[in-house]
Amino acid sequence: MNNSASVSATDMDGKRPHNLRNIAAKFFPWAVLLLVFALVAAPIFSLVVGAFSQSRLPNEFSLDNMGLGNFHAVWVEQRIDLVLWNTAVYVIGATVFGISTAAVLAWLVERSDMPGKMWIYAGVPLGIAVPGILHAISWVLLLSPRSGFVNRGWMHMTGAEGPLFDIYTMTGLIFAEGLRLVPVAFLMLVPLMRSMDPSLEEAAAVSGASPMRTTRRVTLALLLPGVLAISIFQAITALENFEIPGILGMPVNLHVFSTRVFNLIENIGAIPAFGQANAAAVFYLAIALVVSFFYLRLVRHSERYTIITGKGYTPRAVRLGAWRYPAIGAAALFLFVSIVLPFLVLLYVSLVGYLRQPSIEAFQTFSFKHYATVFNQPRVGRVMWNTISLTLMSATTVTALSFVIAYIVVRTRFKARYTLDVMSFMPHSIPGIVLGLALFWLLVQFDSLTGASTFGSLGSLVVGFTILFLAYAVRAMSVAMIQVHPDLEDAAKLCGAPPWRVAIRIFAPLLMPTLVGIWIYVAMLSVRFISLPLILSQGGNNEVLGVMIWSLWNNGNINSVGAIGIMLMSAMFALALTLRILGFGKTTGGTSV
Amino acid sequence: MIEIDNLHVRFNSDKGEVHAVRGVSINVAQGEFYTLLGPSGCGKTTTLRCLAGLESPSEGRIAVGDTVVHDSAKGISVPTFKRDLAMVFQSYAIWPHLTVFENVAFPLREMKQKVAEAEVERRVKGALELVQLSGYESRPAPFLSGGQQQRLALARAIVREASVVLFDEPLSNLDAKLRAETRLELRNLVKRLGMTALYVTHDQTEALTMADRVAIMREGVIAQEATPTEIYKRPVSRFVASFIGQCNFAEGKITQPATASGNGLIETEWGNLAYSTQGRDAKEEVSVAVRPENVRLADATTPADTPRITGKVADIVFLGECLECKVSLGQSDLITRLHPSSAVAVGDAVDVVVMADDVALLAV
Numbered sequence: 041m042n043n044s045a046s047v048s049a050t051d052m053d054g055k056r057p058h059n060l061r062n063i064a065a066k067f068f069p070w071a072v073l074l075l076v077f078a079l080v081a082a083p084i085f086s087l088v089v090g091a092f093s094q095s096r097l098p099n100e101f102s103l104d105n106m107g108l109g110n111f112h113a114v115w116v117e118q119r120i121d122l123v124l125w126n127t128a129v130y131v132i133g134a135t136v137f138g139i140s141t142a143a144v145l146a147w148l149v150e151r152s153d154m155p156g157k158m159w160i161y162a163g164v165p166l167g168i169a170v171p172g173i174l175h176a177i178s179w180v181l182l183l184s185p186r187s188g189f190v191n192r193g194w195m196h197m198t199g200a201e202g203p204l205f206d207i208y209t210m211t212g213l214i215f216a217e218g219l220r221l222v223p224v225a226f227l228m229l230v231p232l233m234r235s236m237d238p239s240l241e242e243a244a245a246v247s248g249a250s251p252m253r254t255t256r257r258v259t260l261a262l263l264l265p266g267v268l269a270i271s272i273f274q275a276i277t278a279l280e281n282f283e284i285p286g287i288l289g290m291p292v293n294l295h296v297f298s299t300r301v302f303n304l305i306e307n308i309g310a311i312p313a314f315g316q317a318n319a320a321a322v323f324y325l326a327i328a329l330v331v332s333f334f335y336l337r338l339v340r341h342s343e344r345y346t347i348i349t350g351k352g353y354t355p356r357a358v359r360l361g362a363w364r365y366p367a368i369g370a371a372a373l374f375l376f377v378s379i380v381l382p383f384l385v386l387l388y389v390s391l392v393g394y395l396r397q398p399s400i401e402a403f404q405t406f407s408f409k410h411y412a413t414v415f416n417q418p419r420v421g422r423v424m425w426n427t428i429s430l431t432l433m434s435a436t437t438v439t440a441l442s443f444v445i446a447y448i449v450v451r452t453r454f455k456a457r458y459t460l461d462v463m464s465f466m467p468h469s470i471p472g473i474v475l476g477l478a479l480f481w482l483l484v485q486f487d488s489l490t491g492a493s494t495f496g497s498l499g500s501l502v503v504g505f506t507i508l509f510l511a512y513a514v515r516a517m518s519v520a521m522i523q524v525h526p527d528l529e530d531a532a533k534l535c536g537a538p539p540w541r542v543a544i545r546i547f548a549p550l551l552m553p554t555l556v557g558i559w560i561y562v563a564m565l566s567v568r569f570i571s572l573p574l575i576l577s578q579g580g581n582n583e584v585l586g587v588m589i590w591s592l593w594n595n596g597n598i599n600s601v602g603a604i605g606i607m608l609m610s611a612m613f614a615l616a617l618t619l620r621i622l623g624f625g626k627t628t629g630g631t632s633v
Numbered sequence: 634m635i636e637i638d639n640l641h642v643r644f645n646s647d648k649g650e651v652h653a654v655r656g657v658s659i660n661v662a663q664g665e666f667y668t669l670l671g672p673s674g675c676g677k678t679t680t681l682r683c684l685a686g687l688e689s690p691s692e693g694r695i696a697v698g699d700t701v702v703h704d705s706a707k708g709i710s711v712p713t714f715k716r717d718l719a720m721v722f723q724s725y726a727i728w729p730h731l732t733v734f735e736n737v738a739f740p741l742r743e744m745k746q747k748v749a750e751a752e753v754e755r756r757v758k759g760a761l762e763l764v765q766l767s768g769y770e771s772r773p774a775p776f777l778s779g780g781q782q783q784r785l786a787l788a789r790a791i792v793r794e795a796s797v798v799l800f801d802e803p804l805s806n807l808d809a810k811l812r813a814e815t816r817l818e819l820r821n822l823v824k825r826l827g828m829t830a831l832y833v834t835h836d837q838t839e840a841l842t843m844a845d846r847v848a849i850m851r852e853g854v855i856a857q858e859a860t861p862t863e864i865y866k867r868p869v870s871r872f873v874a875s876f877i878g879q880c881n882f883a884e885g886k887i888t889q890p891a892t893a894s895g896n897g898l899i900e901t902e903w904g905n906l907a908y909s910t911q912g913r914d915a916k917e918e919v920s921v922a923v924r925p926e927n928v929r930l931a932d933a934t935t936p937a938d939t940p941r942i943t944g945k946v947a948d949i950v951f952l953g954e955c956l957e958c959k960v961s962l963g964q965s966d967l968i969t970r971l972h973p974s975s976a977v978a979v980g981d982a983v984d985v986v987v988m989a990d991d992v993a994l995l996a997v
């Protein structure tokens with residue numbers, strides 16, 4: 041609205057036009073567009089080019105040695121079609137399981153008279169604080185077929201030969217990933233259920249429809265488009281996830297796309313096949329793009345006004361009658377299984393003398409010695425420092441960049457603002473592993489051309505995370521900015537406040553909850569995300585906590601994993617609570633995460 | 634005080650170019666209360682926003698006081714915050730994160746020379762008193778009623794003592810009664826402070842009661858600019874006549890031109906009409922407009938040289954302060970407004986007259 045006026049600044053007497061400022065203001069949006077384009081296009085370009093490279097290693101890359109060999113190898117030798125099938129089963133299974141669980145919880149909290157709703161409402165989103173890798177590890181500790189606490193106890197008690205449940209299976213994968221999807225799905229579903237106008241249901245009832253038919257013909261029909269959009273969104277999350285299949289599937293060669301790509305370059309004992317990894321990643325990316333495209337099509341029209349029309353009615357609560365207590369029981373069980381249990385398992389592992397079945401004797405060996413061991417390693421100090429710097433830098437960069445992009449898209453008449461909007465959503469469909477691989481190629485080439493050492497630097501991770509989390513941040517920021525009426529800023533300008541004062545005194549305070557919310561959420565994601573750092577980690581300069589947990593786990597250093605995991609989770613819970621207190625997850629984040 | 638010269642604004646939207654303002658020129662004198670009136674979407678807000686520097690014109694020149702704030706030809710454009718203006722927004726634009734006091738104090742705190750805290754307090758108190766909001770200082774701004782928010786927006790606009798104040802439909806969010814009360818209060822306040830006001834509205838009553846001068850806008854151009862009385866009595870076009878109040882229209886031909894010494898005559902579909910506006914030739918085809926309240930029943934006091942029109946009362950509607958009658962004249966109708974005590978009934982044959990001064994000749 042107001043940009044065009046404020047950028048064409050000239051002095052009061054009109055004699056000294058500030059040409060430089062004028063030009064800068066005019067080209068700034070183009071520069072931002074170019075930056076976003078570069079952030080997306082450069083890695084993808086190097087990924088695709090790498091997929092055609094027949095050289096064995098990225099630094100042997102040469103234009104003379106190109107061909108379709110990698111695609112052939114991936115399809116025929118590596119049987120990527122099987123991976124495709126596995127991925128489909130895993131993604132659909134996890135999404136269906138996760139969304140149904142979240143929908144039941146959201147319905148209970150929003151539309152029923154279940155007792156103790158508030159606790160469930162506050163508790164479910166805290167699940168965001170449990171990093172996927174720790175989730176997966178705690179499931180292994182409980183349910184691995186031979187040594188899992190639960191399976192061992194079961195075999196001991198019943199004398200059975202086989203385990204109760206083997207987590208290293210497709211069902212295990214679906215179960216673990218499904219549970220992990222619930223918190224965000226819940227946050228997205230709650231506003232949807234809340235915005236249901238009860239008069240629509242009442243109208244159906246008055247027209248003579250039975251409660252069952254009303255639910256089916258009106259309630260479900262109205263919710264369907266929203267639920268579909270949220271499901272696709274969650275399917276993208278499941279598709280891109282690496283931690284769960286990496287811990288639960290990879291050890292038994294149960295591969296989905298993300299682990300297969302990783303496996304091609306990090307397979308211990310085999311020669312890394314970079315070109316093939318790229319070819320597989322290109323398939324992977326294509327699938328993610330197609331799914332994202334459908335998502336974008338689905339939400340393009342609805343998204344913009346879902347929030348603004350949120351009227352303040354309280355839908356009628358459905359009476360559960362005798363089912364009230366089973367309902368709260370089930371909801372509490374969910375909280376226990378998805379949040380409390382992983383914490384308890386890791387706590388036990390971090391305190392017990394050596395890894396064994398929980399028992400009275402085991403409790404007697406409790407001590408803090410594993411924590412001491414962890415802190416006595418010099419490596420840990422550096423990793424902590426790296427993690428904290430990475431988190432601070434990523435969160436700040438993403439917040440600042442998304443602010444600028446959202447401002448240009450929402451508040452200016454910049455010609456290419458729609459392009460910028462769409463382009464900033466693109467990275468949403470790039471899986472972490474794919475981006476890691478793409479950046480790996482790009483940085484290796486860049487370093488060998490310039491002699492710099494970007495590969496293995498912390499900065500490379502910051503760039504990677506910025507690309508990965510930008511889409512989410514821009515969405516949340518635009519939604520918040522749309523809600524700030526442009527007149528509020530115009531009024532300040534008319535009061536004689538120059539643009540930077542308007543930004544400080546009006547815009548920033550009004551957007552503060554969103555800015556802080558996005559910052560914290562990105563910080564949490566930066567700690568949780570391990571796929572990208574796994575590929576880009578090189579030496580101690582950019583090793584972060586997630587990567588360290590991964591390698592400790594693979595080396596069987598389980599007690600240390602427990603100790604680090606407990607500290608990490610505590611920090612994450614603190615961040616998640618701050619986020620809740622800001623009310624962020626409830627409004628802005630809920631619809632756009 | 635305000636000089637807008639040949640202003641053009643074109644928007645590039647998804648559906649192509651929108652030429653929202655097409656050559657508007659406005660001159661507002663020091664201390665004048667000037668109103669822009671027009672139907673929705675005619676470009677009033679756009680014009681106002683150009684003046685405030687919130688919109689950049691495609692063409693034209695704007696001066697406030699002695700300062701040229703915009704000149705497309707010379708590439709001059711003074712940013713909004715350096716213009717000596719205050720504005721009351723249609724949405725009020727009250728900052729929700731500030732208290733009532735801080736909302737009003739904002740313009741003072743943004744002044745070039747720092748205003749001492751005691752002075753800020755004094756001026757804010759004064760402004761709040763003027764709009765009768767004393768005692769609400771520490772209230773968070775969102776906890777005000779619609780009328781109070783409107784007055785707060787006004788206080789914020791006057792506290793700075795800018796020489797020009799712009800209003801964008803500031804009363805449109807108020808209920809009818811409050812709007813009627815606020816109209817005159819607002820005008821008196823602006824006059825008392827000696828400010829020059831440019832007031833945008835689509836409500837004709839507001840325009841007629843508040844303004845010193847009214848400009849009627851249509852599709853980005855000014856259709857007529859005059860005092861409220863002049864605009865009401867001598868509309869230049871059908872659009873202006875029907876936009877302000879109700880009107881009877883007819884086509885006709887001058888049979889005898891009006892001169893300084895006597896009225897002329899027009900032959901219309903209603904019958905003959907006397908008229909007094911000079912400068913038209915015999916045989917000229919003209920359109921005439923007559924307000925319903927100027928169509929009267931002929932009685933003993935009616936001058937003999939005023940032609941009478943005979944018709945039949947076809948319909949009567951009781952409106953409280955008057956009777957609205959439809960007089961059927963064969964092919965055409967005349968709407969008249971009569972005093973409620975008039976003894977007419979449906980089916981009566983009546984003679985009506987229109988005084989020569991009440992016949993407006995339309996330019997188009």
Ligand SMILES: Nc1ncnc2c1ncn2[C@@H]1O[C@H](COP(=O)(O)OP(=O)(O)OP(=O)(O)O)[C@@H](O)[C@H]1O
Nearest residue numbers: 644646651653672673674675676677678679680835
């Ligand atoms: N940013 C814009 N982009 C494209 N067209 C616009 C824009 N702003 C206004 N217009 C168009 O310009 C024309 C004039 O708009 P303006 O807001 O000035 O109307 P208005 O006279 O204030 O109407 P109202 O009484 O409804 O407020 C309208 O046709 C509108 O659709």
Ligand SMILES: [Mg+2]
Nearest residue numbers: 677678679801
């Ligand atoms: Mg308007």
